[in-house]
Amino acid sequence: MPESISPHPERAALAPLVEALAGAAGPYLLEVVAAEDMDEIALRPEGLLGVVDLARRNGFNLLLDIGGTDHYPLQPRFEISYHLTALPTAATASEPAALRQPNFKAPRLRLRVFDDGEDATVPTLTHLWPSADWAEREIFDQFGVRFSGHPDLRRLLNPDDFTGYPLRKDFPLRGLERRFVPGGRAGAVPPVTET
Amino acid sequence: MALGENQPFVVTKLDDFLKWAQSSAIWPMTMGLACCAIEMMSIVSPKYDTARFGAEVFRSSPRQADLMIVSGRVSNKMAPVLRQLYEQMPDPKWVISMGACASTGGIFDNYAVTPADTFLPIDIYVPGCPPSPDALIYALMQLRREIQAGSKVKVLSANA
Numbered sequence A: 001m002p003e004s005i006s007p008h009p010e011r012a013a014l015a016p017l018v019e020a021l022a023g024a025a026g027p028y029l030l031e032v033v034a035a036e037d038m039d040e041i042a043l044r045p046e047g048l049l050g051v052v053d054l055a056r057r058n059g060f061n062l063l064l065d066i067g068g069t070d071h072y073p074l075q076p077r078f079e080i081s082y083h084l085t086a087l088p089t090a091a092t093a094s095e096p097a098a099l100r101q102p103n104f105k106a107p108r109l110r111l112r113v114f115d116d117g118e119d120a121t122v123p124t125l126t127h128l129w130p131s132a133d134w135a136e137r138e139i140f141d142q143f144g145v146r147f148s149g150h151p152d153l154r155r156l157l158n159p160d161d162f163t164g165y166p167l168r169k170d171f172p173l174r175g176l177e178r179r180f181v182p183g184g185r186a187g188a189v190p191p192v193t194e195t
Numbered sequence B: 001m002a003l004g005e006n007q008p009f010v011v012t013k014l015d016d017f018l019k020w021a022q023s024s025a026i027w028p029m030t031m032g033l034a035c036c037a038i039e040m041m042s043i044v045s046p047k048y049d050t051a052r053f054g055a056e057v058f059r060s061s062p063r064q065a066d067l068m069i070v071s072g073r074v075s076n077k078m079a080p081v082l083r084q085l086y087e088q089m090p091d092p093k094w095v096i097s098m099g100a101c102a103s104t105g106g107i108f109d110n111y112a113v114t115p116a117d118t119f120l121p122i123d124i125y126v127p128g129c130p131p132s133p134d135a136l137i138y139a140l141m142q143l144r145r146e147i148q149a150g151s152k153v154k155v156l157s158a159n160a
């Protein structure tokens, strides 16, 4: 096996933690996969907060991004994927020399949360990582997945009065309505209010 | 005081003088929407240098601008903002629709993007994805002709 794709030592050291995290998901665990790039844990939304809490206490201090996928017509339909990484801090880096090795990689972890239906709801992570705020708003905007406990769950990219969730696979590509019509000129736009 | 024999002066109509002034000092608005804006920015660089035509001063306030270059795709969420900016520009004012997206929606035939002429009166369309800076400068020259002739119709019939 060429050295470049051999699992790096940090990842091997992670195995017990991944096992503990899977245990923290309890009955909501779907599967644990050792994917090529990082370990991933698939679970139901009810188990998310327990797993994230344990991961945070074991060094996973940064939420990289939250993604959404619509697997329609497969069930369960919606997947929300979280990527966590453990940046070394003064408290966790017991051996700073190891961090300076050229092929050191901060460990990463992927959580895939599956839910279904019109009222798919996932607990928010905004109280743990403020950066989750806009990521969750974007997923709500595009997929219609709700985040329970989110302080300000409004649309982010689409107009506030937009109908539907455009990144769902059953959403018509051209949308449900024409907001502006050819030749509309001035009349097609709602009157401008000075602010 | 009588003018001496060698003192230069010009006789003109006030209308022509105004058109000459307007067309030789076009003030575009600082506004970039998408990838086309990169090409738009380069027209004021030393390489293309629209200062030659008096159109290099991009104003950051719509109240000081008389040309809006719609440089890129317009999303449905952005369209009312553009309309408001357009209405804040003092008359007389002109609009150039730059690129495939602003002119027709381009490759974005979807729920999010609308052509600029669905909510703005466009004077010049520039084709391309993105149009080269030369094409945009050509549009500027065409706009100057349009201003000097007083209307687009006169330019088109003169060119025919």
Ligand code: SF4
Pocket: B034, B035, B036, B071, B072, B073, B098, B099, B100, B101, B102, B106, B128, B129, B130, B131
């Ligand atoms: S016309 Fe092409 S370059 Fe211009 S905004 Fe559209 S995609 Fe970008």
